[in-house]
Amino acid sequence: MHEKFGRYIEQKLTSFPFGSLGKRELELILLKGILDAGLC
Numbered sequence: 001m002h003e004k005f006g007r008y009i010e011q012k013l014t015s016f017p018f019g020s021l022g023k024r025e026l027e028l029i030l031l032k033g034i035l036d037a038g039l040c
Contacts, residue, residue: 005037 012029013021021029034040 001037001039005033005039008033008036 009029012033
């Protein structure tokens with residue numbers, strides 16, 4: 001579970017230039033990762 005979450009977050013965050021995502025986009029990426037990994 002945690003590995004799936006970590007891989008998803010790493011993949012998403014490295015696909016965008018550093019600092020280019022806003023707070024809302026970061027929150028949505030984290031929420032989707034949590035849901036997809038079955039942590040929530």
